[in-house]
Amino acid sequence: MTRRLFCLFCGCLFAGVALAAVPASGQHAAAENAISLIPLPAQLTVAGGMFNVDARMTIVVADHAASTRRTARYLAGLIARTRGLHLPVKKGPATVPAIVLLRDPRAPVANREGYALDVTPQGIRVSARNDAGLFYGAVTLWQLLTPDAQRGAVRVPAVHIRDQPRFTWRGLMLDSARHFQSVAEIERLLDQLAEHKLNVFHWHLTDDQGWRIQIKRYPELTRIGAWRTPPDAGHDGEPARYGGFYTQDEIRHVVAYATARHITVVPEIDMPGHAQAVVAAYPQFGVTGRRPPVSVDWGVNPYLYNIDDATFRFITNVLDEVMALFPSKYIHVGGDEAVKDQWQASPAVQAKIHALSLKDEDALQGWLIDRVGRYLDAHGRRLIGWDEVLDGGVPADATVMSWRGTKGAIKAAQAGHDVVLSPAPDLYLDQLQSDRADETAGRIPVRDLASVYAFEPVPKELDAAQAQHVLGAQANAWTEHMPTMKHVEHAAFPRLAALSEVDWSPVAARDWSSFTRRLPAQFARYRAQGIGYADSAFAPDITLDRNAALASGTAQISLSTQAGAGILRYTRDGSAPDQHAAVYAAPFAVKLPATVQAMTFAADGSVLSSPRQRVLSQASLLSLRGNEMPNCPGSDFRLRVQPLPDATSLAPVYSINVFNTCQLYPATPMDGRASIHVDAVRLPRNYALAHEAKLVVSRPHATPFGELVVHLDQCGGPVLASMPLPDPKHGAQRFVLDATLPVQHGEHALCLIYTAPTDGPLYALDRVALMPAGTKQ
Numbered sequence: 001m002t003r004r005l006f007c008l009f010c011g012c013l014f015a016g017v018a019l020a021a022v023p024a025s026g027q028h029a030a031a032e033n034a035i036s037l038i039p040l041p042a043q044l045t046v047a048g049g050m051f052n053v054d055a056r057m058t059i060v061v062a063d064h065a066a067s068t069r070r071t072a073r074y075l076a077g078l079i080a081r082t083r084g085l086h087l088p089v090k091k092g093p094a095t096v097p098a099i100v101l102l103r104d105p106r107a108p109v110a111n112r113e114g115y116a117l118d119v120t121p122q123g124i125r126v127s128a129r130n131d132a133g134l135f136y137g138a139v140t141l142w143q144l145l146t147p148d149a150q151r152g153a154v155r156v157p158a159v160h161i162r163d164q165p166r167f168t169w170r171g172l173m174l175d176s177a178r179h180f181q182s183v184a185e186i187e188r189l190l191d192q193l194a195e196h197k198l199n200v201f202h203w204h205l206t207d208d209q210g211w212r213i214q215i216k217r218y219p220e221l222t223r224i225g226a227w228r229t230p231p232d233a234g235h236d237g238e239p240a241r242y243g244g245f246y247t248q249d250e251i252r253h254v255v256a257y258a259t260a261r262h263i264t265v266v267p268e269i270d271m272p273g274h275a276q277a278v279v280a281a282y283p284q285f286g287v288t289g290r291r292p293p294v295s296v297d298w299g300v301n302p303y304l305y306n307i308d309d310a311t312f313r314f315i316t317n318v319l320d321e322v323m324a325l326f327p328s329k330y331i332h333v334g335g336d337e338a339v340k341d342q343w344q345a346s347p348a349v350q351a352k353i354h355a356l357s358l359k360d361e362d363a364l365q366g367w368l369i370d371r372v373g374r375y376l377d378a379h380g381r382r383l384i385g386w387d388e389v390l391d392g393g394v395p396a397d398a399t400v401m402s403w404r405g406t407k408g409a410i411k412a413a414q415a416g417h418d419v420v421l422s423p424a425p426d427l428y429l430d431q432l433q434s435d436r437a438d439e440t441a442g443r444i445p446v447r448d449l450a451s452v453y454a455f456e457p458v459p460k461e462l463d464a465a466q467a468q469h470v471l472g473a474q475a476n477a478w479t480e481h482m483p484t485m486k487h488v489e490h491a492a493f494p495r496l497a498a499l500s501e502v503d504w505s506p507v508a509a510r511d512w513s514s515f516t517r518r519l520p521a522q523f524a525r526y527r528a529q530g531i532g533y534a535d536s537a538f539a540p541d542i543t544l545d546r547n548a549a550l551a552s553g554t555a556q557i558s559l560s561t562q563a564g565a566g567i568l569r570y571t572r573d574g575s576a577p578d579q580h581a582a583v584y585a586a587p588f589a590v591k592l593p594a595t596v597q598a599m600t601f602a603a604d605g606s607v608l609s610s611p612r613q614r615v616l617s618q619a620s621l622l623s624l625r626g627n628e629m630p631n632c633p634g635s636d637f638r639l640r641v642q643p644l645p646d647a648t649s650l651a652p653v654y655s656i657n658v659f660n661t662c663q664l665y666p667a668t669p670m671d672g673r674a675s676i677h678v679d680a681v682r683l684p685r686n687y688a689l690a691h692e693a694k695l696v697v698s699r700p701h702a703t704p705f706g707e708l709v710v711h712l713d714q715c716g717g718p719v720l721a722s723m724p725l726p727d728p729k730h731g732a733q734r735f736v737l738d739a740t741l742p743v744q745h746g747e748h749a750l751c752l753i754y755t756a757p758t759d760g761p762l763y764a765l766d767r768v769a770l771m772p773a774g775t776k777q
Helices: 025-035 066-083 131-143 183-194 250-259 276-281 309-325 342-347 345-354 361-377 407-414 448-455 487-492 496-505 512-528 546-552 690-695
Strands: 043-053 060-062 089-091 098-104 115-120 123-128 154-163 169-175 202-203 265-271 330-334 381-386 399-402 420-421 470-477 541-543 554-560 567-571 590-593 592-600 614-615 623-625 640-641 654-656 660-667 672-681 709-713 719-724 734-740 745-755 762-770
Touching: 043 115, 043 123, 060 066, 066 089, 066 098, 066 131, 066 512, 098 131, 098 399, 115 131, 115 762, 123 131, 131 183, 154 719, 169 183, 169 496, 169 745, 183 487, 202 470, 250 309, 265 309, 265 361, 309 330, 309 361, 309 719, 330 361, 330 745, 342 345, 342 361, 342 654, 342 745, 361 381, 399 407, 448 496, 470 487, 470 496, 496 512, 541 709, 546 554, 546 660, 546 745, 554 567, 554 592, 590 592, 590 654, 654 672, 672 709, 672 719, 719 734, 745 762
Parallel strands: 060 089, 060 098, 098 123, 169 202, 169 470, 202 265, 265 330, 330 381, 381 399, 399 420, 420 470
Antiparallel strands: 043 154, 115 123, 115 154, 541 554, 554 590, 567 592, 592 614, 623 762, 640 654, 660 745, 672 734, 672 762, 709 719, 709 745
C-alpha cells in the first residue's frame, strides 16, 4: 500500500492516501485487529508505529472556540472515568507530543458532522470543520484510548481516519409516559447516545398512562394526568400511586445537557389518540365529556381529543409551551393507534365531518393533523408523526416515522416526504433479544443483536431520488414492560451499538464478524461506566435431547451462542468456568446427575457472558419453566411480563398470551409419571385490546374462578386433570396446583389451559413438573 504522510504537527495535512474501511494487510494487520471502534469509521487506514498516552499527556485546545474547550473537557472527563488517566486541558499551539483538538475550516472532511483523526508516533490530532464533527472525533479518540478493560497508560496504533455519518437522523425514542425516569437517568442515557454517535433523542412524554411535561397554563395535566392508581395497588410491592413529571426547568436542563453532546431532543405530544391522561385531567377536551381515570392498561385505549375550536386552542397553547422548551426543528405529534369509536358515536363529531365535507373519521384525523402542521409551520417548526398520519392525508412538508413495518416509509418517500425508519418489530427494543428462559420481560418475536445489525434503512423499493428522503433510522424503547432504567439498559445495549453502525457506517463496510470482534472492548466500556448491558448474544445455550437423556441416563450436551462468536468454555462439576476450563469443540456426554456450566470468552480472554448453568437429573429434566413451553397452535401472540406492572427487578418474568391462555408441555415419556405439579401465578389483566378484544378465547369453567385443565397430546385431547383456581381476591399471587394423572405409556405431550373468566385476572405457568409415584415437591 502506497502512503504519502506529512507531519501532522507542522501545519501540514495528511494527503494522497487511499483510505478504506477494510482490514489492513501485512505488518499492520495485528494493529488493526486491536482497533475496536463502534461505529466503524467511513475511512480508516493503519500506519506504522504507536503513540503512548500516559498521565503526562496533555490535551491541547488549538483554536479560540469555547466549544473546542468544552469538547476537550468532555474528552478528559470521559478518559478519567473509564481509563483512570487524568489528562490536563490547556490552550495553546499544536505542540508535540500532545493530543490536539482543532476546529479548522480546512479540515479534510466534507460532511458537517465529519472529522479527521490522525495518530502518529509523534502525537494525536483531531480536526473538524464544526463543533459536532470535532465532538465525534473526540468520541472516536476516546475509543482508541479504551481498547480493553485496563487502567492507566495505553499505546495507540498509528491510524488515519476520515469519517462522517451515512445518515443525519440517528435516533432513540424513550417512552417516559408508561414508566417514568429521573433526570439523572435521562442524562446517563444521553451520555451513551453521544458515545454511540446517535444524535436524536425522541422523548415520548404523553400517553394514556401519564402526562409527563409541565404545562403552566394547564396545571391539571400534571396534578391529575401524571399519576395513576396501579392494578393491585399496594399489594406485594406495587405502589399505591405511580407517576411523575418533568418541570419546565428540568426539561430545559435535559435539552441543554443533550445539546452539549450534539443531540437534538424531539418531544412527542400524542394526538388525537393516546389521550386518556389528557381527558382525565380536562374532560372537556375529550369526546364524551366524562372523566376517565388515567389508564393502567397497556395497549390501545379508546379516548380521543374532541375536534372543536376550544380543543384546538388547548392543543396550540400546549404546543406554544412545548416549542418554547424544545428548540428542535421537529415536533412529534404521534397520530398512531387512534381508534375512532368515540368519533363515530359522537353526533357533534359526525356533524363536523359533514360540515367539512370529509369522507370519514380518518380524513378528520388528517384534517386535524394538517391544521396542527400549519400551526407548527407558522412558528418555524416541522411536524413529524407516526405513519398513520398518511392514512388521512398529511401536510406536504411533514416527516413520517414508519413503525408499521417499512411500507409507510416507502409510501411517504415516494410521495416526496422525508422519512425515518423505525419499524416494529425490527427496531423495537421492547422485543426480546433472545428466547432464553432467563431473558427478562418483553415481546415476542425475538429481535436479536444480529437482526438489528442487519437492518437496512433504505428500502429496496425506493429509487435513488426517493432514497434521498430517508433521514435515517431510530430504535424505540417502549416501556410498558421496562419499569426501570435497568430494564432499558438491558434492552438497549448492545443493540444500540449495532444500530449506531447501521446509521453511521457505509453500508458496504458493515461486517458481522468484524462487529463481534470489536464488541469485547465495547463491553469493557459499558462495565467501566456501570451500564447494565445484556450478554444475550453470547450467552451459552446448553442443549440436549431431553427424552434420550431420560431414557438412557446420559445426556449428549451441545453448546452454542446466538452470535456464533466467541470461545465457549465449560465445566461438568458445577464450578464456574475460567480460562483453564475445557474449550467446547464438539458435543460431549455427561452421565446424570451432573451440573454443566458454560461461559463465553473473547479471543483476548475477556468475558463475553456471565456463566450459564444446567442441572441434569431425572427430576430437572421433567421440570420445565413456563418460559420454555410454547403456545398452543393457533395464536402466536406472546409476552413475558413481570408479576406486577411496576416491578423494579429484572426477574422473575412469566410468559403469557392475552388472547389464549394455553401452553404445551412437550412430548415426554409418560411411563411412571403419576402426578403433575404446577407453580402457578396470577397476574393483572391490564391490557386494552380495542377491536382485537373479540379475539380473546373464552372457555367454560366448572368452578367459580376457573381451572387449569390438562389435556393429553393436544388441546382437544382427553382431559387428564382439572385443578380449580383459588379465589383471586383472597389467595396469594403465587400458588401451587397438584393433580394425579391416570396411567399413560409412551411419549405424550400435554396441553395446559386456564379456563379463568376473561373479565378477571390472567394466569401464567411458572413451572410444570411431572412426578414419579411416591415423590413429593
